[in-house]
Amino acid sequence: MLSKARLTKRKGFEFTRWAVHPALLFTFLFFILPLLAMLIVSFWQRIGGKLTATWTFANYNKFFSKDYLVEALVNSVEVTLTATVISVLIAYPLAYILAFRVPLRWQRFVLIFTILPFWTAYVVRSYSWLLVISENGIINVIMTSLGLIDQPLEMAYSRGATVLGFVHFFTMLMTLTIYANLVQIKPTYHKAAADLGASPLQIFFRITLPLSIPGVAVGAFITFVIAIGDYINPQILGGGNEVLIPQAIILQVSRAANFPMASVMSVMLMVVVIVVYFVSAKHLKMERV
Amino acid sequence: MRTWVRNTPAAIYLLVVLAFIYLPVVVLVLFSFQDGPLPVPPFNGPSLHWYEKMFGNERLIASLINSVVVTTFLGFLAAYGMARRTPRFAGGIRFSLMAPLTVSYLIIGIGLLITLNIVGISKSLFAVGIGHVVINLPLCFAIIYSQFGDHTRNIDDAARDLGASDFQTLLHVIAHVMKPSLFASFCLSATLSWDEFIIAFLLSRFDVTLPVIIFEMLRSGLTPEVNAAGTLVFAISVTTVIAAAITVSALTSGRKK
Numbered sequence: 001m002l003s004k005a006r007l008t009k010r011k012g013f014e015f016t017r018w019a020v021h022p023a024l025l026f027t028f029l030f031f032i033l034p035l036l037a038m039l040i041v042s043f044w045q046r047i048g049g050k051l052t053a054t055w056t057f058a059n060y061n062k063f064f065s066k067d068y069l070v071e072a073l074v075n076s077v078e079v080t081l082t083a084t085v086i087s088v089l090i091a092y093p094l095a096y097i098l099a100f101r102v103p104l105r106w107q108r109f110v111l112i113f114t115i116l117p118f119w120t121a122y123v124v125r126s127y128s129w130l131l132v133i134s135e136n137g138i139i140n141v142i143m144t145s146l147g148l149i150d151q152p153l154e155m156a157y158s159r160g161a162t163v164l165g166f167v168h169f170f171t172m173l174m175t176l177t178i179y180a181n182l183v184q185i186k187p188t189y190h191k192a193a194a195d196l197g198a199s200p201l202q203i204f205f206r207i208t209l210p211l212s213i214p215g216v217a218v219g220a221f222i223t224f225v226i227a228i229g230d231y232i233n234p235q236i237l238g239g240g241n242e243v244l245i246p247q248a249i250i251l252q253v254s255r256a257a258n259f260p261m262a263s264v265m266s267v268m269l270m271v272v273v274i275v276v277y278f279v280s281a282k283h284l285k286m287e288r289v
Numbered sequence: 290m291r292t293w294v295r296n297t298p299a300a301i302y303l304l305v306v307l308a309f310i311y312l313p314v315v316v317l318v319l320f321s322f323q324d325g326p327l328p329v330p331p332f333n334g335p336s337l338h339w340y341e342k343m344f345g346n347e348r349l350i351a352s353l354i355n356s357v358v359v360t361t362f363l364g365f366l367a368a369y370g371m372a373r374r375t376p377r378f379a380g381g382i383r384f385s386l387m388a389p390l391t392v393s394y395l396i397i398g399i400g401l402l403i404t405l406n407i408v409g410i411s412k413s414l415f416a417v418g419i420g421h422v423v424i425n426l427p428l429c430f431a432i433i434y435s436q437f438g439d440h441t442r443n444i445d446d447a448a449r450d451l452g453a454s455d456f457q458t459l460l461h462v463i464a465h466v467m468k469p470s471l472f473a474s475f476c477l478s479a480t481l482s483w484d485e486f487i488i489a490f491l492l493s494r495f496d497v498t499l500p501v502i503i504f505e506m507l508r509s510g511l512t513p514e515v516n517a518a519g520t521l522v523f524a525i526s527v528t529t530v531i532a533a534a535i536t537v538s539a540l541t542s543g544r545k546k
Contacts, residue, residue: 023386023426030423031389040402051407094306101299112534114307117314118294119526122484123500127507128313131320134511141328172310175298229393231487236507246395253491259403266396277391 015060042263051259059264069248075266076245079159080228083166084220089175090167092216094141096208098175099182110180115172126165126236133164157239165233170226174219181215182208217280224276228268302392314523321516397423398491405492412494420488425481429474469536476533480526 045054063069094114102110120128132138133155140152155161185208193203227233231246238244243251245265252262322480389397393414401420405412486500493501499522506515 023430026422027385027389030401031386031392031397034397034404035392037404037407038396038400041407047427090306090309093302097299097303101296102303110303114310116527117310119480119484119523119530120314120317121500121503121519121522121526123486123503123507124317124515124522125313126316127503127515128519130315130511132313132441159523168310168313172304225391225393229395231395232504246393249395249399253399253402259406262399263403266399269393270396273391273393 021140038263038266041259042267044260046258046260049114059260062261063264063268068243069265072245072248072266073265073272075159075242076228077267077272079162079166079234079244080224083163083227084223086163086167087170087174087223088216088220091171091219092178092212094171095178095182095215107183111176115176116161118169118172123232123236125169127235129161129165129168129237133161135248156237157241159238159242161237162234162244165237166223166227166230167235170219170223173223174216177219177222178212178215181218185211221276221280225273228272250261307472317516318520318523320513321520329512341371348443386430387427389423394485394487398488401488402491412492414493414498416487416492417498420492421478421482421485424485424488425474425478427480428477432474432477433470472536473533476529483529484522484526 041051042059043055043057044051045056045058046052047054098107098111098114117125130137134140135152135154135156138154139155140149143149144152189207189211192204193207198206229246231250234244235247235250238247245268249262249265249269252258252265313537401416401423405416410416423479444462444466448457453462484500485498486504489498490501490504497505499518503515503518503522506512506518
């Protein structure tokens with residue numbers, strides 16, 4: 001194709017040759033440079049309220065010497081991993097049912113219906129869970145009136161609540177990526193396996209599941225990246241009993257205006273994401289989804 | 290008629306998960322019509338009181354308009370920027386354009402905040418806009434790029450053979466062929482940026498967007514006004530998404546197969 005396109009005679013200014021450059025320049029100026037600035041500032045210090053180029057590891061030493069900061073990072077990883085695993089466990093059967101149990105002409109409709117709450121306002125999504133699980137929320141009111149419990153259950157403002165908020169959102173996202181992967185598996189594979197005498201369970205574990213790993217991996221990776229950097233959900237549902245790394249970063253920025261420390265924590269967050277990326281890289285085939 | 294779900298356990302599972310997914314949405318919308326000060330049971334409604342209050346809240350309405358302006362302008366800008374035909378596609382270019390997808394919005398926001406601070410530019414709605422283009426560009430690029438295929442290239446060649454310049458080809462031919470994906474990426478950017486919180490929170494000062502206002506309202510505790518605002522945001526997002534889906538399928542149905 002390329003050579004054919006080159007044979008075509010061009011006239012005037014070669015506009016298309018420069019077409020990609022604005023986007024690249026934009027990405028460079030407003031994505032690459034800010035990240036570099038962040039990395040650089042993480043070695044600077046704030047002296048007398050002004051950023052000073054000191055080139056020191058002091059901020060990193062401080063990060064690792066403060067237990068609560070390291071703990072915030074550990075908390076974040078734990079919460080995010082829990083949420084990711086639970087979301088996969090809920091989303092996979094759902095995507096499987098959508099792809100193989102729901103008749104073809106209904107699939108699109110049911111899928112769209114399933115992921116519609118994806119578009120509830122992001123800030124409001126966590127808040128609406130508060131309405132469900134808070135002390136005088138709908139679950140406690142119903143259970144009390146049914147006589148199932150005497151005291152309202154304390155569900156909100158906990159790690160469990162944070163995980164719940166994440167699971168709700170990412171179940172939808174992963175249903176989408178896993179479904180997209182499952183429907184690409186050719187039905188002939190299943191037929192061939194069945195003809196060769198495989199049981200339905202064998203077909204699932206030896207054909208369907210291995211072929212659908214890319215969909216799971218992409219969904220899980222996106223979930224991990226978004227969840228570990230999310231401020232709103234732990235802030236609203238977690239309720240300050242434990243601090244996750246995004247909350248710690250925002251605290252440094254808004255209360256103390258301590259950009260070097262915020263940079264250090266952001267760098268640590270990125271390091272975690274990069275590690276996760278390399279761990280899952282061999283399964284991440286974006287074009288399959 | 291065959292049952293639409295072929296076996297019962299599957300149907301039950303589907304219904305249970307759907308109930309889980311819809312539970313907070315239903316509670317949110319229901320209690321936006323609450324007649325009383327708290328968005329929790331018992332339900333005394335229905336009442337439009339909180340919607341009236343919301344539309345009387347000038348800061349809220351101003352922020353709503355800010356959101357719409359930023360998103361419309363930027364969604365269009367991002368979509369248009371990526372509509373350009375890019376002939377020699379090195380993997381590296383693709384990688385750099387897609388890279389922002391793998392970085393948390395929080396980090397992109399902090400990076401931009403630090404950059405503004407170093408350069409000495411104050412926070413503004415414009416800065417929020419820049420941040421939103423950074424996060425929307427990869428998605429717009431991916432959507433539009435995936436629609437470029439042999440047929441677009443042939444049409445492109447045909448236009449050139451008939452004597453069109455590069456610019457004419459782009460404006461009169463390719464932009465027309467790509468209309469569905471341009472529209473889809475516009476709608477996607479618009480809904481994403483409409484709803485984005487952390488970058489707007491970090492980079493805006495006085496002209497805040499709707500999600501930031503809602504977050505500030507949350508600090509004063511549960512109030513049905515937040516329900517009303519949330520319901521409104523949801524309604525607008527869903528309308529945009531559905532409009533996009535219908536338009537895209539209408540525009541592409543004639544072409545495919």
